[in-house]
Amino acid sequence: MKTVAFYTLGCKVNQYESEAMEEAFLDRGYRPVGKDEGADVFVINTCTVTHVADAKCRQAIRRAKRKNPHALVAVVGCYVQVAPETVRAIGGVDVLIGTKRRDRIVDAVEEVAATGKKVEDLVDLNQVRTFDELGISTELSTTRAAIKVQEGCEMYCSYCIIPYARGHMASRDQDAILEEVRRLVAKGIKEYVLTGIHVASYGKERTAESPENAERPKDLIDLVEAVAAIPGVERIRLSSIEPRWVTPEKLQRLKACGKFADHFHLSLQSGSDKILEAMNRKYDKALYLEKIEEIRRVFPRAGLTTDVIVGFPGETEEDFQDTLAFVDEVGFSKIHIFPYSKREGTPAALFTDQVPASVKKDRAVRLAEREIALRHAFMDRMEGEEAQVLFEEGEDETMMEGYTGNYLRVRMERKETWVNRLISGRIGKREGDLLHFEPEQ
Numbered sequence: 093m094k095t096v097a098f099y100t101l102g103c104k105v106n107q108y109e110s111e112a113m114e115e116a117f118l119d120r121g122y123r124p125v126g127k128d129e130g131a132d133v134f135v136i137n138t139c140t141v142t143h144v145a146d147a148k149c150r151q152a153i154r155r156a157k158r159k160n161p162h163a164l165v166a167v168v169g170c171y172v173q174v175a176p177e178t179v180r181a182i183g184g185v186d187v188l189i190g191t192k193r194r195d196r197i198v199d200a201v202e203e204v205a206a207t208g209k210k211v212e213d214l215v216d217l218n219q220v221r222t223f224d225e226l227g228i229s230t231e232l233s234t235t236r237a238a239i240k241v242q243e244g245c246e247m248y249c250s251y252c253i254i255p256y257a258r259g260h261m262a263s264r265d266q267d268a269i270l271e272e273v274r275r276l277v278a279k280g281i282k283e284y285v286l287t288g289i290h291v292a293s294y295g296k297e298r299t300a301e302s303p304e305n306a307e308r309p310k311d312l313i314d315l316v317e318a319v320a321a322i323p324g325v326e327r328i329r330l331s332s333i334e335p336r337w338v339t340p341e342k343l344q345r346l347k348a349c350g351k352f353a354d355h356f357h358l359s360l361q362s363g364s365d366k367i368l369e370a371m372n373r374k375y376d377k378a379l380y381l382e383k384i385e386e387i388r389r390v391f392p393r394a395g396l397t398t399d400v401i402v403g404f405p406g407e408t409e410e411d412f413q414d415t416l417a418f419v420d421e422v423g424f425s426k427i428h429i430f431p432y433s434k435r436e437g438t439p440a441a442l443f444t445d446q447v448p449a450s451v452k453k454d455r456a457v458r459l460a461e462r463e464i465a466l467r468h469a470f471m472d473r474m475e476g477e478e479a480q481v482l483f484e485e486g487e488d489e490t491m492m493e494g495y496t497g498n499y500l501r502v503r504m505e506r507k508e509t510w511v512n513r514l515i516s517g518r519i520g521k522r523e524g525d526l527l528h529f530e531p532e533q
């Protein structure tokens with residue numbers, strides 16, 4: 093039996109696509125092995141979100157070739173889509189596929205094996221508006237599954253390469269999503285994370301008046317309600333949403349579906365309106381804050397997490413102080429911090445007032461200090477609050493951990509029968525970055 097190994101870089105969507113591609117190989121009789129075990133076929137699913145990611149992809153390709161000199165090497169994904177010539181120039185790559193048609197990967201590999209000729213399947217993203225159905229029916233985790241429901245982005249934030257790597261918005265067929273969720277419910281998975289490149293755009297391209305579109309969901313909230321209606325689904329999360337997607341009506345519908353985890357990941361990127369405009373983000377601080385208040389009216393204990401870029405071109409100390417003041421004002425429960433990374437091919441890469449690396453580093457450190465204080469303050473505010481936790485398998489034989497709905501990690505003494513179950517109780521004291529949990533007796 094031939095063996096296949098995967099090396100995946102990047103986001104939840106890339107992880108999902110690698111799992112789906114691995115399943116396609118399994119269905120064709122391949123045996124999956126670890127990336128350090130030596131394999132007949134080696135697949136690298138690339139990322140290009142920063143130049144660091146690009147470098148890691150090149151390293152991974154060279155290493156795969158060095159460690160598996162006889163292996164057939166397939167390189168796919170975002171880096172291939174935006175820089176095929178660079179990947180091709182590394183040498184020793186047998187299959188090149190971008191971010192479309194990865195459902196053909198096993199055919200491409202077997203074509204190379206049969207003919208000895210390299211296969212390239214690169215699509216011009218401007219010509220494609222369809223969603224590649226690449227589903228999964230098993231999941232690595234026993235508790236939670238990420239479900240890819242949307243592809244592409246047309247926001248064109250000035251620092252971001254993703255629209256050029258992933259192309260136009262495209263929403264997955266609802267029936268395919270629901271069918272996948274039912275398959276995973278049958279495998280005992282309790283929690284579903286709806287994810288995509290710009291998941292808030294789900295259904296948005298279905299504007300044209302047509303019989304098919306008439307039936308199709310036009311908004312993410314319709315899909316959440318459809319997934320929530322499946323028996324056996326116990327909790328639903330959204331990977332990240334765009335502030336403008338939030339409305340009081342949708343928040344009420346999320347609450348009413350009874351299975352929505354009260355955690356909102358709303359990318360902020362900067363707390364300075366001047367910088368938000370230069371980033372081509374589609375909101376200002378006032379709108380962002382308004383959405384936070386709307387969320388808190390319906391979900392008063394919601395976990396609010398975000399992403400912030402520090403050191404964007406033109407960001408002064410005063411702008412950075414605006415960001416510090418704004419994250420305090422919101423009171424985030426967690427902040428992911430990214431020093432600005434110049435991406436060739438994006439508008440911001442041409443901006444003249446680039447910020448020195450030392451200043452970016454200093455700002456990242458200062459924001460990280462603020463982040464810890466805000467996260468601990470949120471955790472302390474939750475002490476004594478009722479919560480439901482989905483406990484995970486985990487390695488530890490004496491303790492077990494899991495997430496509350498509002499995305500706090502808690503820990504308690506291990507009880508085998510409670511693993512992979514939603515357990516009710518109260519949040520206990522904080523110990524460092526972890527919270528204790530007191531289950532209902």
Ligand code: SF4
Binds near residue numbers: 245247248253
């Ligand atoms: S919304 Fe902006 S940052 Fe996010 S993927 Fe689209 S272009 Fe990139």
